[in-house]
Amino acid sequence: MRVPNFVWPLVDWSTDSGGHHWLLRAATCAATVCLLVASEIVGTGASFLMLVGVTLTLVWAVVSPDSAAALALLALLGWEWYTSVQDSVTPWTLVAAVSMFVVHTSVASAATAPAGARFVDPRPVRRLVAAVVVLALTAGVWAAGGVLVDVEGSQPVLSTVAALLGLAALGWFVRDASLPRPG
Amino acid sequence: MATAPTPAVWRPTPAHLRAAAVGLPLAVAAIAVRRPDLLVLATPLLVITLWSVLDRPREAPRTSARLVSSTLREGEETSLHVDFGLPAGTRQSIATVHSSPWLHLRPRRGVLALAMADEPAATLDFEVRSTRWGEQHVAVVVAATSSWGGYRWGPVGLPDFGVTTLPLPAVFDAAAPAPHPSGLVGVNRSARLGDGSEFAGIRPFHTGDRLRRIHWPVSLRTRNIHVSETWADQDTQVVLVVDATSDVGVSEGIDGAASSLDTAARAAGAISEHYLHRGDRVGLRIFGTARRTRLSASTGKLHLRRVLDILATMSVQPPHLEDNTRIQFGLDAGALVIMLSPLFSVTALGHAVTLARQGLTVVVVDTLPAGLPEQTRDPYVALAWRIRLLQREADVRRVNGAGIPVVPWFGPGSLDQVLRDIGRRASAPRMARR
Numbered sequence: 356m357r358v359p360n361f362v363w364p365l366v367d368w369s370t371d372s373g374g375h376h377w378l379l380r381a382a383t384c385a386a387t388v389c390l391l392v393a394s395e396i397v398g399t400g401a402s403f404l405m406l407v408g409v410t411l412t413l414v415w416a417v418v419s420p421d422s423a424a425a426l427a428l429l430a431l432l433g434w435e436w437y438t439s440v441q442d443s444v445t446p447w448t449l450v451a452a453v454s455m456f457v458v459h460t461s462v463a464s465a466a467t468a469p470a471g472a473r474f475v476d477p478r479p480v481r482r483l484v485a486a487v488v489v490l491a492l493t494a495g496v497w498a499a500g501g502v503l504v505d506v507e508g509s510q511p512v513l514s515t516v517a518a519l520l521g522l523a524a525l526g527w528f529v530r531d532a533s534l535p536r537p538g
Numbered sequence: 539m540a541t542a543p544t545p546a547v548w549r550p551t552p553a554h555l556r557a558a559a560v561g562l563p564l565a566v567a568a569i570a571v572r573r574p575d576l577l578v579l580a581t582p583l584l585v586i587t588l589w590s591v592l593d594r595p596r597e598a599p600r601t602s603a604r605l606v607s608s609t610l611r612e613g614e615e616t617s618l619h620v621d622f623g624l625p626a627g628t629r630q631s632i633a634t635v636h637s638s639p640w641l642h643l644r645p646r647r648g649v650l651a652l653a654m655a656d657e658p659a660a661t662l663d664f665e666v667r668s669t670r671w672g673e674q675h676v677a678v679v680v681a682a683t684s685s686w687g688g689y690r691w692g693p694v695g696l697p698d699f700g701v702t703t704l705p706l707p708a709v710f711d712a713a714a715p716a717p718h719p720s721g722l723v724g725v726n727r728s729a730r731l732g733d734g735s736e737f738a739g740i741r742p743f744h745t746g747d748r749l750r751r752i753h754w755p756v757s758l759r760t761r762n763i764h765v766s767e768t769w770a771d772q773d774t775q776v777v778l779v780v781d782a783t784s785d786v787g788v789s790e791g792i793d794g795a796a797s798s799l800d801t802a803a804r805a806a807g808a809i810s811e812h813y814l815h816r817g818d819r820v821g822l823r824i825f826g827t828a829r830r831t832r833l834s835a836s837t838g839k840l841h842l843r844r845v846l847d848i849l850a851t852m853s854v855q856p857p858h859l860e861d862n863t864r865i866q867f868g869l870d871a872g873a874l875v876i877m878l879s880p881l882f883s884v885t886a887l888g889h890a891v892t893l894a895r896q897g898l899t900v901v902v903v904d905t906l907p908a909g910l911p912e913q914t915r916d917p918y919v920a921l922a923w924r925i926r927l928l929q930r931e932a933d934v935r936r937v938n939g940a941g942i943p944v945v946p947w948f949g950p951g952s953l954d955q956v957l958r959d960i961g962r963r964a965s966a967p968r969m970a971r972r
């Protein structure tokens with residue numbers, strides 16, 4: 356039996372990959388599944404079409420981490436959460452946020468070096484601390500959101516205006532600072 | 539040492555764009571539809587975006603690479619060091635090494651990524667092991683990333699390194715003397731008497747004899763002065779002729795099967811080493827290769843290095859290049875010619891016969907690997923090999939008929955019997971066509 360030609364690049368890709376990359380791929384898949392399960396538990400769950408879309412973009416993101424696939428995957432996961440979950444202060448939001456964080460960072464880490472790379476990290480604690488800082492801020496936002504809903508009720512005008520101004524400033528700063536500089 | 543030739547800048551990666559492109563719309567949507575949970579989902583992405591921007595490196599890294607040794611023997615290892623001078627904010631330095639198939643790298647895939655924590659410099663170390671003689675190349679590509687993979691510098695290619703791998707001479711030893719020693723000094727016993735170390739006899743003293751040659755026991759016994767007589771020591775000129783018109787068989791490097799050209803290169807190295815250590819002069823001629831084809835006969839350890847250097851540049855000439863099979867041998871009378879060939883090319887057979895007809899002593903060392911028909915699974919290819927080998931056998935018989943011995947290469951003692959036979963044959967009258 357003749358093996359189709361497209362199989363060989365996939366075989367090369369899988370055999371060339373080192374253990375570190377396989378770990379990152381596993382983390383990406385696990386985090387995606389985790390977010391879908393959370394939305395199933397607190398919401399109506401994903402439609403079949405959404406599941407197909409997430410699966411395809413997940414495979415694409417795992418195979419090609421330096422592409423736009425992970426962007427599509429995160430957008431689909433965000434959309435899935437928005438359409439499926441109605442309880443805006445549920446603790447499962449934290450699970451979903453951690454999942455988004457893991458998907459993003461694992462794909463970003465996989466994109467920094469070719470698939471066969473051997474990674475050496477003499478101080479892994481430093482990365483762990485950075486991740487804990489990000490997740491602590493996320494938990495703080497979740498707690499603040501819950502407090503604001505309790506305090507301002509369904510018409511939080513003040514916080515909405517403050518958040519919009521903050522976002523505009525952040526967007527302006529990021530746009531200006533992200534441009535490449537000679538150096 | 540190779541340094542990065544082109545300036546490069548830190549550029550945002552798809553990961554940075556992704557964090558911003560997903561985080562900001564999620565946050566806007568959270569405010570627009572009053573869903574704090576969407577803001578919670580956006581928070582890690584926005585924090586990462588902001589962190590990446592604030593911790594972004596401002597200067598380009600300085601990179602260079604050093605190869606400890608650019609000349610190796612087969613099976614030897616050397617180190618490749620890739621040095622980074624890193625600006626603040628660099629979180630990972632990455633080096634990728636691409637090399638010729640005969641250079642084995644450690645790490646195996648040739649890619650190393652080192653996580654950083656504000657160190658000003660880093661060095662990534664690779665081990666490079668050469669498994670086959672010849673000229674190889676090593677290319678290094680470097681890159682660096684910032685926090686969260688948000689910005690990337692490179693990839694930038696550094697100038698290539700050339701690695702010359704000298705053939706590892708096979709073990710060789712020959713106990714038989716060279717057939718026609720002709721020089722003034724050496725370890726081969728001459729056919730004539732003279733200054734030397736090998737005892738020939740004792741004779742009465744003649745005018746001009748050296749006093750240190752007087753043999754006192756015999757002189758006292760006979761009451762007449764007698765002297766010891768020795769055979770003169772002479773060197774010989776050995777010329778290696780290597781057939782590079784074809785490379786038959788599979789080459790798996792120093793650890794595996796050898797092709798005909800592998801065997802020729804290693805055997806030529808071994809024979810050169812043996813004769814040069816004995817003080818003989820060794821010359822080299824290569825036909826069928828695109829590079830340097832001739833090395834005049836000389837002696838000494840430095841000359842062995844010259845021989846190995848030229849053997850390392852040997853390769854089968856591509857068919858589109860000028861025909862390089864016709865070479866001027868320019869050999870001295872009395873030279874011992876050792877041709878190393880798989881005996882597949884008519885040119886090689888023709889050269890052997892021509893040299894023998896000029897009155898030179900020619901020995902052909904057969905470098906064809908054994909079991910060629912068994913190496914293929916295709917029955918038609920195996921059949922074609924058998925037919926070709928039958929044809930070759932007939933050619934070898936014709937060469938033998940012209941008085942040229944053909945011996946297989948099997949290391950020590952490969953040439954002993956044939957050199958003794960030639961030595962005996964040398965005393966008999968023969969006809970030479972000049």
